Structures are given as C-alpha cells and as structure tokens.
Amino acid sequence: MLSVRLDELSIVHLRNIRSARIEPCPRFNVISGRNGMGKSNLIEGIYLLGALRSFRTAVRGELLMYGEERARVTGLFGDAAAGIRCEMTWTRGERTVTVDGKDVTATGMHFQMLPMVLFHPAMMDIVQGGPEIRRRFLDRAMFQADGRYPSIYRAYQRVLANRNRLLRDGRSDQRALAPFDTQLADAGSRMVSMRAEFVDQMQPFFKDAAERISEGGVAEMTYRPSIRGAQEEYARVLADKAGVDRERRFTTAGPHADDLVFLMEGHAARRYASQGQQRTLVLAAKIAETRALADCTGRIPLLLFDDVSSELDRDRNRHLFAFLQSMGGQVFITTTHRDYIHIDEHRADYSVVDGTFIPG
Numbered sequence: 001m002l003s004v005r006l007d008e009l010s011i012v013h014l015r016n017i018r019s020a021r022i023e024p025c026p027r028f029n030v031i032s033g034r035n036g037m038g039k040s041n042l043i044e045g046i047y048l049l050g051a052l053r054s055f056r057t058a059v060r061g062e063l064l065m066y067g068e069e070r071a072r073v074t075g076l077f078g079d080a081a082a083g084i085r086c087e088m089t090w091t092r093g094e095r096t097v098t099v100d101g102k103d104v105t106a107t108g109m110h111f112q113m114l115p116m117v118l119f120h121p122a123m124m125d126i127v128q129g130g131p132e133i134r135r136r137f138l139d140r141a142m143f144q145a146d147g148r149y150p151s152i153y154r155a156y157q158r159v160l161a162n163r164n165r166l167l168r169d170g171r172s173d174q175r176a177l178a179p180f181d182t183q184l185a186d187a188g189s190r191m192v193s194m195r196a197e198f199v200d201q202m203q204p205f206f207k208d209a210a211e212r213i214s215e216g217g218v219a220e221m222t223y224r225p226s227i228r229g230a231q232e233e234y235a236r237v238l239a240d241k242a243g244v245d246r247e248r249r250f251t252t253a254g255p256h257a258d259d260l261v262f263l264m265e266g267h268a269a270r271r272y273a274s275q276g277q278q279r280t281l282v283l284a285a286k287i288a289e290t291r292a293l294a295d296c297t298g299r300i301p302l303l304l305f306d307d308v309s310s311e312l313d314r315d316r317n318r319h320l321f322a323f324l325q326s327m328g329g330q331v332f333i334t335t336t337h338r339d340y341i342h343i344d345e346h347r348a349d350y351s352v353v354d355g356t357f358i359p360g
C-alpha cells in the first residue's frame with residue numbers, strides 16, 4: 001500500500017522555528033533535542049498540513065513566532081500523495097490553505113488525502129480522562145476516514161448551538177424547537193451510525209494489538225451513543241428528552257455526549273485497569289486507528305509520535321517499534337534521547353537547538 005510521504009517541509013515563523021527546511025527520509029525521521037528546543041513545534045507544523053488545525057491550541061496567534069506577523073508551513077508530498085504541494089499561511093487574523101495553489105475548503109477530501117495519526121503524551125489520558133478526550137480521538141479519526149463526516153459534523157454543531165441558545169434563553173416551546181430537532185436528528189443519527197461503523201472497523205485491530213502487547217489480555221472498545229437509531233427514532237428520543245433539556249437549559253443527549261468505552265477483561269478500563277494496562281490500551285487504540293484509516297483511505301497515514309517512548313515502558317516500546325516496522329509508511333518521532341529509539345535501518349536523525357534543525 002502506498003503511504004502519505006512528506007518529501008520536503010519548510011517552515012517560517014512557527015513558534016520558535018524562525019526558518020527550517022528539511023527533506024525527510026521515506027521511513028524513520030528521529031528528531032532529538034532537549035526540552036523546549038522545538039521538537040513538538042515541528043510535529044505541530046506537519047500536523048497543521050493534514051488537520052488544518054493545531055493539536056495544542058485553538059488560538060492561531062499563539063502559533064506565530066513572537067513579534068512576527070505572518071507564518072507559513074509548506075509540504076511537498078510523494079508516494080500516495082504524489083506531487084501534492086500543501087501550504088498554510090496565517091496571520092493573527094486569518095489563515096489560508098492551498099493545495100497546488102488552489103484554496104482548500106474545509107470539506108472532507110483534504111483530510112482523506114493526507115491522513116495523519118498523531119500520538120503525544122497527553123493522549124495517555126484517553127482511557128482515564130473524560131469522555132471528551134475519547135470523542136476527540138474518534139472525531140479526528142472520522143474526519144479522515146469518511147469524506148462525508150466533516151460537513152455532517154459541522155452541520156450538527158451549528159444546529160446544536162442554535163438549539164442550545166433557545167433553551168438557554170427559555171424560548172423553547174415545542175414549536176420553536178421542532179425545526180431544529182428535525183435537522184439535529186438528521187445530522188446526529190448519521191454521525192452516530194458513521195462512528196459506530198468506524199469503531200467496528202477499528203475493533204479487530206484493537207483486540208489484536210492489545211492481545212499482543214499484553215500477552216493474551218482480552219480488550220475491547222465499545223461505542224456508547226446516547227441516542228441510537230435512524231432519524232425518526234432519534235427524533236423521537238430527542239422529543240422525549242425535551243422536558244429535561246428545558247429544565248437544564250441545554251441539549252443533554254446526542255453525539256456531543258457520547259462515549260467510547262474501553263474494556264479490559266470485560267471491565268471498564270477507566271475504573272479498573274492498572275497503569276500498565278492503560279498504556280496497553282492507549283497504544284492499541286493508536287495502532288487500531290492507523291490500520292483502520294489505512295483501510296478507509298487506501299493509504300498508510302503519516303505517523304507522528306511526539307515524545308511517546310518516554311511515556312511507555314520497555315516492553316511497550318518494543319511493541320511500538322515492531323508495529324512501526326511492520327506498518328511501513330513514514331514516521332516522525334521526537335525524543336530527548338535518541339538511543340531510546342530502537343530503530344537501526346532507514347533512519348534519518350535530526351537534532352534541534354532553539355528551533356534550528358540540523359541533520360545528523
């Protein structure tokens with residue numbers, strides 16, 4: 001299978017990176033440097049090209065180097081994304097993304113074209129943390145897995161905000177809510193079925209990975225939608241809950257309140273899993289995401305691992321590197337100690353000091 005491969009990357013004024021230009025190797029790119037040197041900033045720059053947003057901030061101004069007005073990230077891609085030149089430029093106020101010189105609209109095709117899987121230390125909370133972390137994990141994968149998802153997701157968020165405004169302002173008799181409920185049920189029921197389908201796709205990969213890592217442990221992920229069913233059934237549940245929604249002054253059920261539950265040996269991992277088991281589940285979830293996305297998009301996603309091996313113990317690191325070897329595709333991996341990275345072949349090393357990247 002072809003992979004998303006970044007052949008050339010150039011960055012100007014992204015955080016502490018004044019100017020960088022690297023030609024990554026097709027397989028393993030290991031970026032090492034002390035804390036605060038700019039490793040995550042580089043990963044953030046690459047991720048911006050695929051996700052069109054940062055994984056660390058929703059405030060674009062924060063991504064501008066102090067004292068600068070304009071920033072730019074440019075990527076030239078090869079292999080599955082051959083010939084694609086993607087560029088994002090931004091100021092405090094606006095942002096432009098182009099692919100081959102044409103403006104990119106926030107439709108699904110962009111995310112499917114450049115699938116990327118990111119793993120960074122905050123994701124260790126995916127099991128233990130609140131449901132919003134798991135919804136974000138699922139949604140981010142869905143944006144890339146299914147070209148219809150981004151616009152349905154946006155439609156849902158828009159109607160939800162409008163409905164919530166009515167509820168908050170107390171202008172929420174049935175007549176006022178009805179038109180919103182129809183739209184909400186339409187977008188919401190589709191989101192739920194698409195999410196359920198994708199979780200089904202991840203499931204075998206997830207079980208398999210967890211079993212290998214934990215040497216026989218049985219793990220499972222279960223999608224728990226707060227409203228099930230097709231549009232009509234969804235609308236009925238929504239209507240049933242209207243009283244509660246009015247009382248609490250917001251929409252209490254729907255995809256924005258769903259959860260993805262991890263189970264270990266049949267028990268809720270959030271409550272019962274040990275630290276080690278949780279690490280197993282997190283790693284297995286990222287492996288499952290990668291494999292399912294490869295199936296959905298027909299290309300191996302670009303893999304971004306930011307400082308992860310310091311979070312995993314020796315055994316799980318071994319599994320991580322075995323997975324990366326077998327998956328193929330291009331990998332960017334950052335570390336404070338390059339000898340943590342047990343990869344010998346097809347490897348290019350970079351060191352970073354104060355936002356400057358030096359090969360070798």
Ligand SMILES: Nc1ncnc2c1ncn2[C@@H]1O[C@H](COP(=O)(O)OP(=O)(O)O)[C@@H](O)[C@H]1O
Binds near residue numbers: 035040042064066
């Ligand atoms: N907008 C900005 N302008 C300039 N420097 C920034 C900006 N935002 C963050 N930084 C700097 O970037 C550095 C952190 O980079 P980061 O990539 O997170 O480090 P690490 O190598 O530990 O991953 C810090 O020194 C921080 O001060």
Ligand SMILES: [Mg+2]
Binds near residue numbers: 039041
């Ligand atoms: Mg970092």
